[in-house]
Amino acid sequence: MSLHPVLQAVTDRIRSRSAPLRTAYLARLEKARAKGPIRQALGCTNLAHGYAAAPAGDKIMLRELRRPNLAIVSSYNDMLSAHQPFERFPALLKQAARGAGATAQFAGGVPAMCDGVTQGEPGMELSLFSRDVIAMSTAVALSHNMFDAALCLGICDKIVPGLLIGALQFSHLPTIFVPGGPMPSGISNDEKARVRQRFAKGEVGRAALLESEEKSYHSAGTCTFFGTANSNQMLMEVMGLHLPGAAFVNPGTPLRDALTAAAARRAVEIGAEGNEYTPIGHVVDERAIANAIVGLLATGGSTNHTIHLVAIARAAGIVINWDDFRDLSDVVPLLARVYPNGKADVNHFHAAGGMGYVIGELLDAGLLHGDTLTVAGAGGLARYSQQPHLDEAGRLAWRDVSRSDPDTSVLSPASAPFSSDGGLKLLGGNLGRAVIKTSAVKPEHRVVQAPARVFDTQEAVMAAFDRGELHCDFVAVVRFQGPRANGMPELHKLTPLLGVLQDQGFRVALVTDGRMSGASGKVPAAIHVTPECLAGGPLARVRDGDMLVLDSERGVLEARVDAAEWLAREPAVADLEESRHGMGRDLFAAFRANALGAEEGAITFQAAEPAGATGGSHDAPVHGHFVFAEGVEA
Structure with missing residues (x-):
């Protein structure tokens, strides 16, 4: 072929x-x-250090370099x-x-x-x-x-x-x-997700949730x-x-x-x-x-x-x-x-x-x-x-592997696939560039237009849910979650509660400069939004009530806000002090300072661009072989 x-x-x-x-x-x-097999170039002192603790038989082989x-x-x-x-x-x-x-x-x-x-x-x-x-x-x-x-x-x-x-x-x-x-295999993933959603709704307690999780991770x-x-x-x-x-x-x-x-x-x-x-x-x-x-x-x-x-x-x-x-x-x-x-x-x-x-x-x-x-x-x-x-x-x-009679609940032939595309879409617009995984999102949920609810932490979203404030159509904007802000954590605690709201008939979606990872599920989520807020990203301009569009079919991610008003807005500033200290986070200050954007791999080591190197169609920066950098521009 x-x-x-x-x-x-x-x-x-x-x-x-x-x-x-x-x-x-x-x-x-x-x-x-x-240079050939490296050990042959080592000095005697170096080599002896390298196998001093080896078993006798191994030591003979290491000494002879054969x-x-x-x-x-x-x-x-x-x-x-x-x-x-x-x-x-x-x-x-x-x-x-x-x-x-x-x-x-x-x-x-x-x-x-x-x-x-x-x-x-x-x-x-x-x-x-x-x-x-x-x-x-x-x-x-x-x-x-x-x-x-x-x-x-x-x-x-x-x-x-x-x-x-x-x-x-x-x-x-x-x-x-x-x-x-x-x-x-433990309990089914559907059963695990069902218990998580019941816990999110307050229908079962911690003991039932823990028992379910133990049967899954066992x-x-x-x-x-x-x-x-x-x-x-x-x-x-x-x-x-x-x-x-x-x-x-x-x-x-x-x-x-x-x-x-x-x-x-x-x-x-x-x-x-x-x-x-x-x-x-x-x-x-x-x-x-x-x-x-x-x-x-x-x-x-x-x-x-x-x-x-x-x-x-x-x-x-x-x-x-x-x-x-x-x-x-x-x-x-x-x-x-x-x-x-x-x-x-x-x-x-x-x-x-x-x-x-x-x-x-x-x-x-x-x-x-x-x-x-x-x-x-x-x-x-x-x-x-x-x-x-x-x-x-x-x-x-x-x-x-026999491919003549596949289990079509799990595998499909390329001639009759589950979907004609790979279920990963690129979104773009005045909110930046983002990716969305649509393979687990039902077609009727792949386009959402709704007012923004803006949060700076996933805990704030959870608190609003617990107060009963989110029983409506909305797009949750969870910002200041990028690599330079707080290391770009995954936001999986939002999955059960957003799933509950979607099941109740509300049109909901998530837009974030953070991550959701491979467990991204049935709720449409525009993730890895780049540039991130701390690097001048436009999510910092979003306000509660702005009409947002997440259209994974046309690849659109935008705020329906008058262009002049949008440009005139001062970007929001978040208090990130909590993410700077405790649990070892103090030691990662250099990583946060040097991190490139999500589309550049969020790498924290880089070198100057060699002559002639070019980025993609959107002019993403390109860097050479990795060395520690003193810093990057926002």
Whole structure:
């Protein structure tokens, strides 16, 4: 199947836009590669420090410099269900590496926080910036020059993007991402949402809500809805950074352990001393980034990746913007119905064929670049249309996913999709640029025109709801929630109450320079509005009672206010002192000061623009390879 012309055009546009940055990035890759296995250049003192604590057998191999040494970088902690399984992984990886004649060392850990735990709490204001901390932590772990390849153990919201951004700074190192898998299914997502809404209406108490949540989040593994964590795993598949089909295999199973061990063996094979040298900087190219956007759209994945993919691409010298998401969304069909845009969870999705089905359908439709370099080797992305299993002898093997009779409650063929577009729209107008996820929003709710109710915190919205002030048509404007204001927290506590009002027949919507992430649901939400208020964004001009239009069908986000009056208004000023202190927020002042806008990936590290680099059609700023900056202009 020939490549779809829009995918080809968008990829060509990305390649042209990125040429100066990408050329410089690849030059650095070749320079690092030319130095050969790094350990050979280390002095004796350096080298001895590097393996002083290694077991005797490993120490001999490390001393002789004859076999690869793998870095293990992990997000393990035992408080968070998704990361707890990683406790066992280093031992499995080291054993597998030894079996392949190599060594592996635990190079370093990265922090892992959970938006589900910090939701609505002060710690959520550290969440987005934790991605950049994780990137820096990954760089620290890999900075010892002891390694020939890397294994990155991560799964959830900011962890995988942070690991990938950090690994891409070591462009010459082959790198495989090793997931932990989702927890087994608990109560249905519909039932969980129903209890949350009943709690919001005061029909049930905290005990009933907690019992429901415990039945949903009940064991080791990721949450089973298709939020950012599971969108991450989908992206690692479609970008060729996992072993094929590794994303959604449950933890603690023989198949999960087999895939973990196989990742170490494969990392040895694609190392610089092997015959299949596959540096991460070659895997993540313009085609892989375009594929990632397509995968996100085809599965109805997390809107957080309209931020994270931009930052990931920049880390590889590639420049994308929301125009690319919009243009691809117009032609990429929705092939999966996974909660919140369907009733199934990721276990049901995987059992029905999962990523193997989706990738196979997209390849046949010409909507993925099949010729990308992947960590799986020969065969390109077609290898990822297969699923892993254990054969009769208990050995890891792969088989084709049947696409002849899909479970149409979960998966659809590209010839008869759930929706002809990817369900992600770009909005624009006098309120700025924003994205909206429409795949879970019913058609009758996709256009809202109503008076504005303006709030500076989600707590203020909740208080107004509790006072009974929101039983009307309105657009909730929640402003001063951008990266530079307070770290751009997710605003999920608004979802149940807005859902209640929508169910009661009111026309409601949300407009914010904050985030809603992959759990964005049935209420229309224009999110990531950029520029943010603290950077001169127009949301600061909105007043209570202004007539606002959110039209996801025509891509319009505007205030119906006389132009002269609009320009004459003084932007509102918020008291952000509460977001400056406590819960570690004091330590993130430099991140807030340096953060770029949402469409630029909200990155907190940047460099001067190289000559010849250009932004997208809307002239988004472009920055070079990442270094700390002294500050950015508002």
